[in-house]
Amino acid sequence: MTDNPTPPTLVEHITASFERLTATEKRAARALLDNYPMAALGTAAGFASEAGVSAPTVLRLVDKLGFSGYADFQARLREELEARLQSPLQRSGSGPRESESEAHFLHRYAAQACENVMNTVRRLPATEIEAVGALLMDERRRVYLLGGRFSAALAKSFHAHLHAVRGNVQDISGQSAAWPEYLLDMRSRDVLVVFDFRRYQKDVIGFAEDASGRGATVVLFTDQWRSPAAKVAGHVLSARIDTHSRWDSAVAPLLLVEVITALVTDHRWDSIQARIKQLEGLQTQLQRHPE
Amino acid sequence: MTDNPTPPTLVEHITASFERLTATEKRAARALLDNYPMAALGTAAGFASEAGVSAPTVLRLVDKLGFSGYADFQARLREELEARLQSPLQRSGSGPRESESEAHFLHRYAAQACENVMNTVRRLPATEIEAVGALLMDERRRVYLLGGRFSAALAKSFHAHLHAVRGNVQDISGQSAAWPEYLLDMRSRDVLVVFDFRRYQKDVIGFAEDASGRGATVVLFTDQWRSPAAKVAGHVLSARIDTHSRWDSAVAPLLLVEVITALVTDHRWDSIQARIKQLEGLQTQLQRHPE
DNA sequence: CGGTATTCGTATCAAATATTACAGTGATTG
DNA sequence: CAATCACTGTAATATTTGATACGAATACCG
Numbered sequence: 001m002t003d004n005p006t007p008p009t010l011v012e013h014i015t016a017s018f019e020r021l022t023a024t025e026k027r028a029a030r031a032l033l034d035n036y037p038m039a040a041l042g043t044a045a046g047f048a049s050e051a052g053v054s055a056p057t058v059l060r061l062v063d064k065l066g067f068s069g070y071a072d073f074q075a076r077l078r079e080e081l082e083a084r085l086q087s088p089l090q091r092s093g094s095g096p097r098e099s100e101s102e103a104h105f106l107h108r109y110a111a112q113a114c115e116n117v118m119n120t121v122r123r124l125p126a127t128e129i130e131a132v133g134a135l136l137m138d139e140r141r142r143v144y145l146l147g148g149r150f151s152a153a154l155a156k157s158f159h160a161h162l163h164a165v166r167g168n169v170q171d172i173s174g175q176s177a178a179w180p181e182y183l184l185d186m187r188s189r190d191v192l193v194v195f196d197f198r199r200y201q202k203d204v205i206g207f208a209e210d211a212s213g214r215g216a217t218v219v220l221f222t223d224q225w226r227s228p229a230a231k232v233a234g235h236v237l238s239a240r241i242d243t244h245s246r247w248d249s250a251v252a253p254l255l256l257v258e259v260i261t262a263l264v265t266d267h268r269w270d271s272i273q274a275r276i277k278q279l280e281g282l283q284t285q286l287q288r289h290p291e
Numbered sequence: 292m293t294d295n296p297t298p299p300t301l302v303e304h305i306t307a308s309f310e311r312l313t314a315t316e317k318r319a320a321r322a323l324l325d326n327y328p329m330a331a332l333g334t335a336a337g338f339a340s341e342a343g344v345s346a347p348t349v350l351r352l353v354d355k356l357g358f359s360g361y362a363d364f365q366a367r368l369r370e371e372l373e374a375r376l377q378s379p380l381q382r383s384g385s386g387p388r389e390s391e392s393e394a395h396f397l398h399r400y401a402a403q404a405c406e407n408v409m410n411t412v413r414r415l416p417a418t419e420i421e422a423v424g425a426l427l428m429d430e431r432r433r434v435y436l437l438g439g440r441f442s443a444a445l446a447k448s449f450h451a452h453l454h455a456v457r458g459n460v461q462d463i464s465g466q467s468a469a470w471p472e473y474l475l476d477m478r479s480r481d482v483l484v485v486f487d488f489r490r491y492q493k494d495v496i497g498f499a500e501d502a503s504g505r506g507a508t509v510v511l512f513t514d515q516w517r518s519p520a521a522k523v524a525g526h527v528l529s530a531r532i533d534t535h536s537r538w539d540s541a542v543a544p545l546l547l548v549e550v551i552t553a554l555v556t557d558h559r560w561d562s563i564q565a566r567i568k569q570l571e572g573l574q575t576q577l578q579r580h581p582e
Numbered sequence: 583c584g585g586t587a588t589t590c591g592t593a594t595c596a597a598a599t600a601t602t603a604c605a606g607t608g609a610t611t612g
Numbered sequence: 613c614a615a616t617c618a619c620t621g622t623a624a625t626a627t628t629t630g631a632t633a634c635g636a637a638t639a640c641c642g
């Protein structure tokens with residue numbers, strides 16, 4: 001064993017050695033990381049079956065990690081667990097030496113995303129979220145969803161969930177040829193949810209303007225710099241999209257979508273429950289896997 | 292075993308039964324309470340010697356507590372430990388005396404999402420992300436994206452970005468009728484990216500298995516409980532999806548998608564730049580609004 | 583003071599578990 | 613296309629561990 005001055009945690013050690021592992025060993029390692037450290041506190045065979053591998057694979061894994069046996073491995077596991085339980089909850093898992101610039105891209109990205117989320121919700125009036133939620137709960141209003149080239153995925157996610165809890169929801173992203181028809185059908189009670197982020201798409205903005213002109217209520221998801229469509233929007237939900245990458249992040253926008261979905265779902269859950277049960281019944285092929 | 296409406300914790304159970312114990316049994320019980328639950332996570336003999344009693348005493352203790360054996364006792368112990376490990380990562384960071392229950396749903400949801408993100412990236416070997424990135428950079432490999440009912444939005448987002456930086460990317464979500472054809476075309480260099488989350492979809496899993504059988508490399512995005520498709524996946528990226536809502540959160544999974552997108556994009560940026568410029572040129576009619 | 587009952591540890595046994603050997607399988611390379 | 617190599621599960625083995633019977637020790641009661 002190497003005697004580092006600051007011994008790495010087991011999680012770090014595993015992730016560091018990860019590439020040296022074989023495919024099946026990785027599966028076992030991942031199972032452990034996924035529910036650490038519980039997965040390995042029982043017997044090796046139990047751990048193995050839970051990970052979907054054989055016991056010897058688990059044994060080979062702990063051997064590769066440098067332990068002299070499964071017992072040794074578990075001892076180390078419990079040792080760390082004890083330390084973690086005693087100090088209430090500080091840096092659970094990762095060390096303090098994690099210098100900002102040294103951290104892997106993955107971690108920097110994640111930190112940035114969390115900042116985006118926090119900055120987004122902090123600046124967002126709760127009443128705005130609730131107002132949009134209330135709007136979408138109203139089944140008398142037809143709901144149209146529209147996203148741009150990249151934000152169409154957000155519209156799609158929103159549509160999948162909204163459609164599960166209420167009717168009269170349509171995702172019209174992309175089908176710009178059919179837009180005029182939708183426009184014709186639009187009544188003043190209806191709601192158009194628009195996703196428009198940096199590099200704001202002219203056609204999307206134009207459609208929002210037209211819909212607004214016909215009396216529809218426009219709900220706009222955009223970034224902190226605000227799409228021009230904000231001018232005709234009844235509600236604007238702006239989210240942070242900063243990244244260390246060349247693309248913008250949709251994490252914070254997605255969070256807003258999910259929150260509103262949750263609000264709409266949880267409110268009047270009783271009347272929705274039946275619909276979902278029924279819907280799940282129709283999807284018997286989506287069953288959970290037996291064991 | 293016991294089906295109490297409000298199951299008492301083990302600690303409560305022990306203190307309640309404390310008086311019924313004999314002197315040395317009490318010594319063992321105290322040892323456990325003193326550093327709970329670590330003391331009993333090892334072998335019964337280890338626990339005994341640590342408590343200064345003999346192994347049979349420990350066995351008699353767990354018997355008196357109503358367990359059917361030491362294994363049963365440990366199972367319960369781990370069960371509680373798991374619950375305890377999952378919760379205590381809350382009030383980390385933000386609001387002063389912002390009471391947990393008082394905070395608006397929006398903020399609670401955001402905090403949970405950030406936890407999900409952090410817990411996801413912490414447990415994810417950086418090499419795994421990079422391996423997937425490397426796979427997708429290889430333009431000789433055709434890439435197929437497949438998501439389920441709700442996760443199709445992730446596939447769509449991934450597709451939009453991947454397709455912007457390379458060719459031979461197809462999103463085949465939903466079009467299950469056409470799957471056999473795609474299967475026929477699949478070569479052993481090809482990559483199938485599967486999104487499969489809780490309520491794992493049988494048809495998606497089946498397709499992943501078939502693709503794997505035909506030699507394709509399967510990359511699986513799933514949750515911490517892992518889709519059965521993990522068995523045939525060459526790479527598994529599991530993300531946390533916990534929420535305070537009735538739906539699962541796709542925030543952490545989206546983050547992983549974005550990180551990989553960033554890696555693929557940033558790597559070999561030069562060769563990609565031309566493609567993007569060209570692509571943007573073709574979309575001049577969709578472009579930025581004057582203002 | 584003697585007898586009895588409870589308690590506790592030692593020794594033993596049986597069951598569960600880790601470990602190792604081995605062979606089948608698939609992938610890789612020449 | 614053959615041959616080799618690496619990988620992984622099955623099965624056999626060795627070891628550990630939980631469980632139990634028994635006897636020594638102590639406290640308690642008559």
